[in-house]
Amino acid sequence: MKTNNKKIRIILVMILWLCSVVGFNQVQADETHNENSFKYKVIFPDNQMEENIGYYHLKMKPDQEQIVQIEMTNPGTKKTAVGISLNGTKTNANGVIEYGDTSIKNDTSVKFDFTDIVSAPKKVELNPGETKTLEIKIKMPKTSFNGVVTGGVQMIQEGQNKVENKGGSMVLNEYAYVVGMVLQESDEKVTPKLKLNSVKAGQSNYKNMVYVNYSNIEAAYVDNMTTEVQITKKGSDAVIYERKQAKMRMAPNSFISFPVGMNGEKMEPGDYTATILVTADNGIKEKWTKDFKISKDEADKFNERDVGLEQNKGINWLFIGLIVVGFFAVVLIVVMIMTISRKNKQKKAKKKGSKRRK
Known part of the structure; x- marks a missing residue:
């Protein structure tokens, strides 16, 4: 009797295990935090043009060489290493200037x-x-220029802890300090100038977009920029996609790829027209009209990757197979339980009958 009860418990455990395999997918992550960090202090030279700011703004001369310094301290109890990287400024898709490490490429207008x-x-x-003391060497070009050359000094502690997903994916949390640097030779004012490059289909975070790419081709910052885009079918006035964003900036000699979402809709091939209006400080106002085409190959490719679309990819035979196997496994287990239970009842009945005959 004890053996049969044990078998029943084992079968019930198997049922629970089967349900967990078919119905649930649990992901766990381990996270640890590194208390050991470093501190830094910017040492400003005599040719610093502005006071009470946290970055370098240096008045330079053609072919000038100079070393500027950042003081770095390890207040912790363990040895540490700090990685240093130098980066020219870029403009990201949200109209925010990036001084740190980024995958955004240089604009073609960059001279220095x-x-x-x-x-x-x-x-x-x-x-x-x-x-x-971290020593940063500056060697100015022999050719003079108006405007500014800008970038950042990024400091990131090596060996920072990772958050790892047991299922195979990984999220990495790293903290970096960035000190900006603006190099200037002349006091002559330079006005930014905008140039439209392209309008084309693309994706952001696996969602269908139209990207409006334009450049600031001068060595000056664009401030308080507003971008407004309307997308229509070519030859139509009906707006199908639109986006407006204010309070943006652009780095000198950089481009922005401004995304316009498709509202979760399927990308359709065809001919389109983008109407673009960009305004900013210094009286900047640019209006462009650009025709563009989305090919069938592009639309199919991006629709396949868009996580927001319901894909019709045919029957998932693996999933159906798992359901069928699971169903028959449950039926088999239930039959086994009923058979064991019936045998137990029969044994009890036989014992009672033998006792009566005695």
């Missing part, structure tokens, strides 16, 4: 790349309680 002018060690190692 920040990373060709500025150099620094790639790593600084700090013992517990130690203070070191």
